[in-house]
Amino acid sequence: MHTKTEETYFHHALKVLDEVCIGCTHCMSVCPTGAIRILDGRAQIKEGRCIDCGECYKACPVHAIIVEQDDFEEILEYKVRVALVPSVLIGQFPGKIPASGIYSATNELGFTHVYEVESTVGYIHSAYDNEKQKNKNRPLISSFCPAVVRLIQVRFPSLIGNIIGVKPPIDISALYHRRQLQAEGYQDKDIGIFYVTPCAAKIAAVKSPVGEERSPVDGVINMKFMYNRILQILQKHPDLGQNAMDTGHVAADGILWCLTRGEIAGRNGRALAIDGIHNVSEFLEKLENEETDRIDFLELRACDESCAGGILISGNRFLTVERLNKRAAGYRHQELKPDWQILNREDISLDTIRPRPMERLDNDISKALAKMERKRRLMCYLPAFDCGACGAPTCQALAEDIVQGHAQVSSCIFMQQMMVKTKTLSVEHALAITAKIWGENRLDKDCSKSGAEDENS
Numbered sequence: 083m084h085t086k087t088e089e090t091y092f093h094h095a096l097k098v099l100d101e102v103c104i105g106c107t108h109c110m111s112v113c114p115t116g117a118i119r120i121l122d123g124r125a126q127i128k129e130g131r132c133i134d135c136g137e138c139y140k141a142c143p144v145h146a147i148i149v150e151q152d153d154f155e156e157i158l159e160y161k162v163r164v165a166l167v168p169s170v171l172i173g174q175f176p177g178k179i180p181a182s183g184i185y186s187a188t189n190e191l192g193f194t195h196v197y198e199v200e201s202t203v204g205y206i207h208s209a210y211d212n213e214k215q216k217n218k219n220r221p222l223i224s225s226f227c228p229a230v231v232r233l234i235q236v237r238f239p240s241l242i243g244n245i246i247g248v249k250p251p252i253d254i255s256a257l258y259h260r261r262q263l264q265a266e267g268y269q270d271k272d273i274g275i276f277y278v279t280p281c282a283a284k285i286a287a288v289k290s291p292v293g294e295e296r297s298p299v300d301g302v303i304n305m306k307f308m309y310n311r312i313l314q315i316l317q318k319h320p321d322l323g324q325n326a327m328d329t330g331h332v333a334a335d336g337i338l339w340c341l342t343r344g345e346i347a348g349r350n351g352r353a354l355a356i357d358g359i360h361n362v363s364e365f366l367e368k369l370e371n372e373e374t375d376r377i378d379f380l381e382l383r384a385c386d387e388s389c390a391g392g393i394l395i396s397g398n399r400f401l402t403v404e405r406l407n408k409r410a411a412g413y414r415h416q417e418l419k420p421d422w423q424i425l426n427r428e429d430i431s432l433d434t435i436r437p438r439p440m441e442r443l444d445n446d447i448s449k450a451l452a453k454m455e456r457k458r459r460l461m462c463y464l465p466a467f468d469c470g471a472c473g474a475p476t477c478q479a480l481a482e483d484i485v486q487g488h489a490q491v492s493s494c495i496f497m498q499q500m501m502v503k504t505k506t507l508s509v510e511h512a513l514a515i516t517a518k519i520w521g522e523n524r525l526d527k528d529c530s531k532s533g534a535e536d537e538n539s
Contacts, residue, residue, distance in 0.1 A: 092438065093289035094132050095149050095282040096139060098125050102146035105520060107470045109138035109147060114359045115236055119483070120473035123521020130438070133232035134286040135359045135384045136393035143532075149282045149394065152301040157192055160274030162263055165193040166255055166299070167278045167308075169200050169337045170389045172409065173402035174309050179316060181409075186322045187315040188308075195259070199277070200336030202254045205420040205430050207335075207348055209248040212427065214378075219244045221354075221369070221377040224345055225432060226250045228287035229384035230362055232438075235292070238366045239437030244380075247432045249294070251339065252277055252284065254430050256298035261424050276301045278308045280340075280392030283384060293432030305394040333418045334410040340389035341403055343381070351378030357391070359384040443485065453485040460484055464494055471495045473519040493519065 105123040117131035118138060125138075125146070139147045157163045165188050172181050185196040213222065223244045225231055234241050256275045263273050277299045279285055284302065291297045316322060338344035346353040354377055356365050362382045368374050385391035390399040390406070443457075444450040457478075464477040472493040474480040483489035491497050492507055492515050501507035517524065529536040 092129060092132075093286050094127065094129055095134050095151065095285035095289070096127065096132065096136065097148055097150050098127060099146045099148060100124050102144055104144055104146070105524075106143060108141040108143060110470060110475050112137040112141045113475065114233065114363050116475045116479050118475065119488075120470075120519060122518065123524055131236060133229050133236060133384075134281075134283040135229040135233070136282045137359060139282065139393050149285065149304065151279075151285055151304045152276075154303060154307065156301050157274055157276055160300070161272040162195065162268050162274065163193045164195045164197065164259055164263070164273065164275040165278060165303075166197055166199050166252065166259070166275060168252075168280060168340055168389060169198055169332065169406055169409075170280050170340050170392070170395065170402055171278055171305055171308065172198070173390065173406040174305075174395065174397040175313070175316075175405075177405055177408060183316060183322050184312060187312040187319075190315050190322075191308075191311055193276075195263075197255060197259050198332045198336070199251045199255045200339045201332045201418065202251055202258050202420070203333070203336045203339050204418045205254050205258075205425060206248055206251065208420050209427065209430055210246065210349070213246050213248060217243075217246065221380045222246045223380045224382060225293070226339075226345060226381070227283070227383045227388075228292070229281070229283035229359065230382045231292055231435065232283070232286075233359070233363065233384075234366065235435065235438040237363070238370055240370055241366065242435050242437055245432075245435055247293070249430050249432055251336075252287075253291075253294065253298055254425070257429055258425055260298060265424075274300045276303050278303050278305050280305045280389045280394050281385065282393060293435045295433070305392070306396050309396045331418065332413070334413040336418070337406055337410040337413060341406060342383060342388045344388070345381040346379060349379045352376065353379040353381065355381040355383075357383040357388050358386045443482070457481045457485050460491065463491070463497065465496050467496070469495075490515070 103124045105120050105125065107120060109125050110118040110120060114135060114137060115131045115133055117128045119126050119128065139149065167188065172184055175184060188196045221244060223241065223246060225246050225248055231245060234245060260273055260275060264270060275298065277284065277288065279302050288297045288299045288302050335348060338347065342357045343355040346355050356362050362384065387399040387403055390402040442450065443453040460481040461477065464481060466477045468476040472480045472489065472495065474483055474489065480489055480493060484491060492501055498507060498512045498515065502509055502512055528534065531537065
């Protein structure tokens with residue numbers, strides 16, 4: 083199980099391959115927290131701002147941003163190897179392939195047990211009702227999506243108290259099945275629980291959990307990898323699992339939980355579901371500024387169509403949603419009650435979630451106030467075009483970088499021109515500044531770049 087070793091540690095699953103990056107700014111322009119800068123012609127991720135939402139991963143035209151994950155061979159270190167699969171993995175496959183076939187193929191890969199993550203949403207329903215009585219903040223905000231939880235920690239710390247204090251299904255299921263296996267006589271050290279993830283944020287959440295001392299999950303496996311391996315097995319053995327019982331033990335609400343509106347289906351009062359990290363950010367700004375009428379519950383998901391749109395999903399998100407809705411229709415009669423003999427309310431409760439400000443201007447309040455004033459003065463001169471040519475996503479971000487000592491006023495190409503005109507900056511120095519941001523020879527003629535005449539030569 084992964085332990086949080088220090089309060090300041092914030093694991094990130096997204097990494098930039100310097101040798102592949104072309105410094106195109108696509109990633110910088112889509113980042114919802116302004117976490118990316120360009121330096122020496124390469125993208126750099128500011129760890130204090132990154133929430134692992136994966137927008138940069140999707141935007142990169144040369145695949146220079148990757149997701150770091152655990153080695154699949156790590157499962158072999160355990161005698162009991164548990165695969166926790168979210169329902170969206172099942173939804174990747176055509177409806178003619180039964181869930182039992184997917185379970186069987188997963189067993190063929192070396193897992194001894196396969197469970198669907200959403201089999202424990204009965205605990206969450208009950209816990210939400212309990213939290214509604216305890217937590218008087220409104221709206222209550224779902225803790226399901228780790229990218230959203232981190233977004234609130236980083237950009238909207240005043241709303242942390244609205245996050246519902248209930249663990250997401252991945253943690254509850256991992257703990258539930260670990261307890262079950264221990265009751266069957268297996269020793270804890272022999273049990274390895276591995277989550278098959280559709281996104282980078284859940285990798286980060288396992289490696290540095292929020293609101294928990296440690297994660298009950300031992301490793302995380304890329305869903306694209308699992309999908310391709312399972313598909314290969316099913317293509318060789320198309321009848322695998324055809325006559326087996328569906329052992330997922332999941333109800334209709336569990337199957338739909340990871341999709342947009344799946345979580346609010348069981349909520350009383352006024353509940354809204356919002357997906358897409360930029361939509362979520364925009365709505366949280368309205369909420370923070372008290373521009374919304376009373377809402378009881380918010381289901382916020384970083385990805386379009388929620389987990390069906392995760393960056394590690396192989397299939398089309400809309401087909402996945404359609405398949406899961408069809409599958410859920412066959413489970414309408416099934417209701418799973420929480421077994422409080424195995425887990426209690428403390429087991430599924432989150433500890434206090436703390437804010438993580440993106441980057442303090444200074445630990446000394448008087449110095450921080452002075453830097454804030456300087457930042458505001460700088461904005462009198464910066465053009466507010468937000469063109470990104472300085473290597474920062476906005477003029478506000480550049481002003482902050484300047485007061486932190488990470489950039490100069492002359493990083494702005496418009497300010498450069500004014501300074502050259504008034505002879506306070508030489509042309510040679512201006513070119514050197516541009517080279518520092520965008521790399522040497524970046525402005526040289528290059529007909530091999532995308533869209534140029536020799537692109538395909």
